[in-house]
Amino acid sequence: MSLWETQMRKENLSHFPSCQTMKEKLSTTVFPTAQFADKLSMLAADFRRRFADFEAQKSRFELLANPFGVDVESAPPNLQMELIELQCNDMLRGKYERVGAAEFARFIPDTLPQLRIQAAQMLSMFGSTYLCEKMCSLMKLNKTEHRSHFTDKHLDSILRISSAQSLTLNIDELVQKMRHHQVSDSVSDK
Template sequence: MKEQISPTMLPIAQFAEKLSVLSPEFTRRFAEFEAQKCRFELLSNLFAVDLKSTPTNLQMELIELQCSDTLKSKYDSVGAAQFPCFLPDTLPQLRAQAAQMLSIVGSTYLCEQLFSSMKMNKTPHRSRLTDEHLHSVLRISSAQSLTPDIDELASKKRCQVSGLDQCASEYIVLFPY
């Protein structure tokens, strides 16, 4: 394939330059993840983690967790990603640890979703979309559950009387079934 593509179509030097600029940026952005590596490994498999390498405040709770056959079977059935939701209240340190680590990934995902939604809504073809409209669209799209209050909406409804009602009754009189 390399032989079939001319250097003008695929400027390798230009790509190499762009990649060399991106490499330190990735290193900088993901340095925090490297520092948190042991915490991520802890959550990836709570039942196989080495107790000596875990923080001391979590060791007793990990021992209690690893000795529970019920929690082990729950872990096997739901998987590592969903298991932190099933950690019992008797393991507050592990629950807090799981919440901290999952919030890193979850908040990043929500931000990416919002930016994607904004990009899809704010296009050149929708030039009349104001910042207020965009704010409303993003608010609705980011709502986890949105249910209308039907009673409140119905109470705000106003009946409008028009001349159509009179016209309709005259039509029926003139043209009965």
């Protein structure tokens, strides 16, 4: 954003081809590059404000992203001894290299409770975002031209089943309902 703002103030529109086209069609004295640069500056300030929480958590994200590369002395005191133990464990290092940062948190042993808590806290920040993206993708897959006969009720059912954290089937209850339904249908037919 800073690069764009600086270049806009210098009337360098190389990253803005539409603005370049507009400038060529208008006279150069009319094109409002300063106003656009001010808008970019406000946008950058808004980004900094909106993501200030992430900046404050940067060291915690780095710890989760690469626990083997983080400087132990700069880590919070409650994690330092566990970090040393983790970084000295070649088996865990190998597991980290095989599964990657996103999956590694599941393999942090119970003997490192503070690191497990730290990982759980950081990963829980993204659970709802993941579920939203998953549901949008699922909706897009199901709402296609080939499946246009789906009603809103069908889609609601698909989303409900897909977003359920744990589903257990009660076969006995389903059989009872089907029997009851069949009995009531046969009685009403007579």
